[in-house]
Amino acid sequence: MSIVDIDGDSFNDLLIGRSTGRLEYHRNIGSDLTTEYTLEDPSFYGLDFSPFRQNIAAEVTDFDGDGALDLITGDARGALTVYDDFLANIETPLAGRVDVVRVAENVVHNYNFGSKILPVAVNLFNETRQSLVLGNGQGGLSVLRNESAESGVEDQLAGIYPNPVRIDQELTVFSAISFSARIVNLVGQTIMEGIHISANEPLNLSVANLSEGLYLLVPETSSSAETIRFIVTR
Numbered sequence: 001m002s003i004v005d006i007d008g009d010s011f012n013d014l015l016i017g018r019s020t021g022r023l024e025y026h027r028n029i030g031s032d033l034t035t036e037y038t039l040e041d042p043s044f045y046g047l048d049f050s051p052f053r054q055n056i057a058a059e060v061t062d063f064d065g066d067g068a069l070d071l072i073t074g075d076a077r078g079a080l081t082v083y084d085d086f087l088a089n090i091e092t093p094l095a096g097r098v099d100v101v102r103v104a105e106n107v108v109h110n111y112n113f114g115s116k117i118l119p120v121a122v123n124l125f126n127e128t129r130q131s132l133v134l135g136n137g138q139g140g141l142s143v144l145r146n147e148s149a150e151s152g153v154e155d156q157l158a159g160i161y162p163n164p165v166r167i168d169q170e171l172t173v174f175s176a177i178s179f180s181a182r183i184v185n186l187v188g189q190t191i192m193e194g195i196h197i198s199a200n201e202p203l204n205l206s207v208a209n210l211s212e213g214l215y216l217l218v219p220e221t222s223s224s225a226e227t228i229r230f231i232v233t234r
Contacts, residue, residue, distance in 0.1 A: 003186065003216070004060040004069070006040075006087070008188065009124070012188035012216075013037075015058045021050035021075070023058055026205035028188045035187040044092040045071065045086060051076065062226070065129045071096075074117035074134065079110065102147060114138050123226070160217065164231035169203040171230065173197050173217065181219045183210075191215065205230050 002015040008079040018024060024084060025044035026037040030133045032033040043049075047056065055076040063070040073096070075081075081096035083089075098110040116137030121130045129146040136142075165171045177195045182193040191210065195217075197203050210232045 002058040002060045017056035021053035023047035048061045055116050057118040070121050074119045076116050078112040078114045160228050164233045172202050174202040179219050184216050
């Protein structure tokens with residue numbers, strides 16, 4: 001399952017992969033105070049029933065660093081597919097790229113990562129572009145480092161700490177750029193908004209009013225900063 005604002009209404013929607021190969025789009029029709037989802041498209045982006053794409057799993061991130069979100073899917077075959085700038089092509093979906101792994105100099109190829117792969121985007125190496133971590137059904141774990149990434153976090157959200165954060169601690173956010181953001185929970189409810197982070201000036205946030213769980217620090221859509229996940233504990 002991937003959490004992303006598909007229709008641009010500032011409420012997080014859900015992309016849910018099914019064993020049949022379908023990718024469902026569940027639109028958030030709730031409000032700031034309530035969350036409610038409706039099945040908007042049972043075969044989002046043309047990803048309908050397929051015997052060759054079973055157990056599809058989706059991740060959304062700006063994989064190529066062009067400022068537009070990309071859709072990345074894994075499936076039971078062990079195949080990884082990247083759909084570039086998918087939000088701009090919902091009405092006429094583009095074919096995905098499967099040749100995304102460099103296996104030798106000047107050779108980019110598709111690669112089998114084992115059955116039932118689950119892709120997750122994460123900045124493991126403190127670089128300007130995210131890497132992909134792939135889990136598979138055999139318990140294996142692969143890391144794909146973005147070869148076009150550069151060291152440092154220029155033009156991106158630099159970090160958040162401590163993570164996990166206890167409710168009696170403050171959460172510190174620091175960034176190389178200024179941006180505004182909000183905090184949402186996993187069902188898309190906005191918990192805190194109007195948060196402004198100034199470039200190179202760490203911001204301390206109280207989490208005393210948050211319940212235990214996983215949250216997202218979501219930049220406004222005009223920002224190039226990345227969404228960051230954090231956990232609140234007692």
